[in-house]
Amino acid sequence: MKDETKAAIICIAPAIAIIGTFTLFPIFYSFGLSTTDWDGLSPTINFVGLSNYSKLISSGAFWNSIKVTLYYTVGVSIISVIAGLALASLINRTGGRLASFYRVIYFIPVVTSFVAAGVVWKSLFSPAGFLSDTFRSIGLSPPNWLADPIWAMPALIIVGAWMRLGFNTVISLAGLQSIPRGYYEKAKIDGAGALNRFRFVTIPLMKPIILLLLIMSLVDAFLIFDLAFVMTGGGPLGATNVAGLLLYKNAFHYYKMGFASAIGVMIFAIVLIITLVQMRLFKFGRRA
């Protein structure tokens, strides 16, 4: 073993110990739990093989939860990445002190707790709330957001995208600033308008960053729990009963820790697939 390797081992040992105890061990433990009928309270645990998984596969509630989670995930990712890029472009043109001011403003939601944001947005969306009043004041009749099976998920997506927007903006901004100005000047000389410069210079050079943000958003948004828990409780008509919430209900309300662990393993598998696709797209190990 080379000495550098040994030094590296020493440096990462504490991190490994912590991640091993608080991340890896619980993951493998829940793999184990998913093959039992443990109720979360009793001392008795029976091995039931894969029966939790066969129940899961035939459960309508589970597939509904995957469907609505994907809806949320795709919605949040696309909106927050596009809006983040657009905002970054605007801030990039502003420049100077104002730019750092905007950057901070848009970053605030990123460091806000999902629960706090959920509570505030819930009151904004309520029938007597600010958003509905604003709709009415300009002569539109607002949907009954969180109580409407069609509008409840878009409402969550708006909040989720808002929470992510700042992060995507800051990363996009860094990307934009790394594009040499010369490219734009040359394109200008060749007669390219603002739109064409964006399309033929910005987009191609930003592609790796857009892809990175998209995949990070997908993985992150798939784990949604707090927003749905606080804002809708999974309703109405199961429209926002996301996988994380279904897991929580089974574990802590229905006393089905084994079944809930199986849901957890499925979420793990789906996020793993997204990550593998990401590695493929980025040609893992090489620069994109």
Next chain:
Amino acid sequence: MKEMKGVAPVAIAVVIIVAAIAAVAAYVYLKPEEEVSPGEVELKFWNYWDGTNAQAIVALISEFEAENPNIHITNVPITWGELLPKLMATVAGGEVPEIAIGDLVWMSKLAGTGLLVPLSEFDDFEEIDYEDFYPEMRKIGRYNDKSYSLPVSANNLELFYNKEIFEANGLDPEDPPTTWDELLEIAQVCTDPDEGIWGMELYTGTGEGLTWQFQVYLWQAGGEFLSADLSSAAFNSPEGKRALQFWVDLIQTHEVSPPGPWGFFGQGKAAMVMDGTWMVGGWRPGGWAPITWDWGTAQMPIPSGGEPATNMGGEQIFIFETTSEKEAAAWEFVKWLTSKETQVKWDILTCFMPVRDSVAEDSLYLTWATTTEPRLVPFIECQQYAHARPMVVQYPEISDAFSEELQKALYGVVSVDEALASAEARVNEILAD
């Protein structure tokens, strides 16, 4: 940087890992012993009472400690939604509170876990006058013919109405509805879409909120939720259809009730609502959610040919198995808190309903209720009609499934018959599992 040679790096890595494990182990096993003098007992009491109820329990604990100087009780307030998950985590970690309260619907599960002390096995159990607790409450927390919990607080659901909306629509504010027909009539008179005011607010969200409200209408119509042996659904009956049809009529046919978020009555946007005893304490002046306009309470209106009914809510108190010394001290507190004398004080401080016959008939209590808070009287009078929700361990899951299927009828997606049939199928499937 000078490079490290030989076995040193590996040794250091091992030392760090061992130290980390040792630190965790030391924390778990070598926690400083609480400083307790011989003969003194420290107990933790987990509950989800908040606001004025939290102040009341803290005051009562001090009173108990003054009478029992050897027993120290730490009040640990936890929210309702957090208490059960937290309990599960501590059970898994092997460290439980000595005393806790639970929602009635948790008790069928908790009683059978083997974690609780069977209270009826204490030598002096006979002395607490167990038969004085309401019979429906004594059914809760029973397992293998032993009692694992005692009733400590109670509430039920009755009608609240906004007297100012009544007056504005030419109705007598002292004449609340007594039948479903009158309720519908008044709701129609009071509904004003331009002002965003609804006649009657129903709970239409997913979960137990919908289920336990609907059960009142079901029982009033003469129906049952589960079969007598608790093995199958019983709500898909003519009575169940009548109750659900009434809700669908209010929401869909007459549009006097909003499907959607809860809370219109508290914002002055609904003329009537069925809500719990605790809201008398919340909405009154000085309460935790005071409202400024005049409001009253009344017994829930009943359908023609129906019977008065309400849903029984509340808490039960129980003791975890620890050491015999702690269990005995905990039992002293549980006996004291559930005794008639303490319960009278407790109910006056909190506006909870009596759990004992003798409290409901106590002259001090009755004088307080009729003079200080007469809006509690309909609740006290109707406590005798309170039904307990079925004591099955699957109840929380049944309740969620039931509410999800009923929502489809309330939103007009399926018919009343279809909603009850699919709810029946799902509930039976959960019970069979």
